Amino acid sequence: MELPYGTMADEEMRRLDIPSLQDDGYIFLWVTGRAMELGRECLRIWGYQRCDEIIWVKTNQLQRIIRTGRTGHWLNHGKEHCLVGVKGSTAGMNRGLDCDVIVAEVRATSRKPDEIYGMIERLAPRTRKVELFGRPHNVQPNWTTLGNQLDGVRLIEPDVVRRFRQRYPNGYNIATANQQQDMKTSLSNSQTNSK
Template identity: 60%
Template sequence: MQATAPPFVPSSTTRPSDLSTTKEIIMTTSFPSASNANHTVTSSTVHGVYDLKLVRDLEGLLNVETAQTRLRRIAGRAQNPKPFNPICSYTTLSACKQHRQNCEKVHYEPIIRPWTDPSLGYCSYLNLCYGDPMFASNPSLGDGPGPRGGKECRYLHFQVVPTTSSHPIHPPDQPPLPKIIRERLLPNIEVKGVSEAQWIHCDIRSFDYSLLGQFQVIVADPPWDIHMSLPYGTMTDDEMRRLPLPSLQPDWGILALWVTGRAMELGRELISLWGYKRVDELVWVKTNQLQRLIRTGRTGHWLNHTCEHLLLAVKLPPDHPPNFPIPWQTSPALRALRRGVDTDVVVAEVRETSRKPDEVYGVLERLAPHGRKLELFGRKHNIRPGWLTLGNQLGESQIAEPDLHARLRQRYPQQPFHLIHSDVDMK
């Protein structure tokens, strides 16, 4: 008779490696159906035969949210979340009335112009169509360069139906987190800075980055050369490689890099070249005016792209091998991060070309609430309180840090830098 090992039961002396092995066993074991719940589960691993109830109990323990994770998630919630106005699945008010008497959701109505042909159906570009007169007055376009209307579009476009009553869905009230728990989970780190928005109009390819100092968070949306016709200039791969991003961040600083198309592979290459390690990836799922997935012919060589990717990386210390584990629990800089608060998916409506969703700023600010923050390749709509934005479409520069203003004036005496006064520290 072949001997079998006794069932593995965690005890007070169980080592973390044993629990890791147990989780691996659970993940690779094929469980019987509920009708065979009294049977045992046999695994080919060295531990032998396992009791089904024991395995289920262990699975529940390993998958449950810990108290620390739950408290950290609660502490990271927005103080004043915005209400949500859901859009009716029938889209138009007339279609909705054919199926229900009352509906408190948002509806659209078609815009019928002299040249509109309803038989053609919906315009695939909707409110971002160059051929619709409303495109030129779109408030999300800003003052940057770009098309302002074109050939008259004969397809259907839509606008929101005016309503006298609003019934938004408000987030449920949450009990306040005790101050002592908040301070223990999310310790305040004294970092001097300003809360006002700052920006520098410059050529990012030749700017002297040594003037800026260091930043806890850097987000960049480079004009990648993705071999497509774009309404703005692009940077070559070598120009991207020469950017001195590592000099702008301390060890374990956070880099967020937008990538698309062929830049998805190039972005990963640059992260490694600059001395960073990719730790996560956020996906922006794009929706249109009617809150449906975009289906246009402007993106993608093979398939129409409905999402973009934001690579998240940390800057490694010079003596930290890339393949070594990241010391999340022992490094003070890493412990100050609010990990596990947000998900890795943002669903948001598209706006003008290359503009990214504002929700991403909230994700980064919750992840790293302390320290200075820098955005590269920004435009006027990217200007945000607490951030320094660099780009070549920003107009006259505005600075709130006196020491930074002095260095810029000395290095670029011919360029105007408007200094604003700030008495608020970023804590």
């Protein structure tokens, strides 16, 4: 399936410095059927214990389960999984407020159901939250959303703005290894063509 955005290789996922993001708390990791084992492995590598799983049952505009033509190698997938991991202390967290199933309509490619944000807010109220690989529709109040499809940097908290400017006075750009290689190849080709 051709995706309208860059992806990471499995090894790049494993090497993400997720452990540095928090000492205590939860992680929510969306995975497809093929990547279920990779997702569980990443949770372990990053220091989390899988404590639950949320299933998103995908529906169409008529609220019927998606049955054909979307994803899946052997069977058409009518669901997606969000692995929930925990590490350290979860004092102050709420348990048992939500069901582990979301029934929601499929929208743009890879766009997850908005209901997940409410579930996370209820589970972990008054905590900092970060979303990686976010797009403009993922930006939520009181969340830090990071992604290469966002329009620039929008920081609100004065302390975060100050620390960001100290560390990255000229801004900051993250590129995957594949994107870095593409940039090097493109630069090399343009230098060769200009000679």
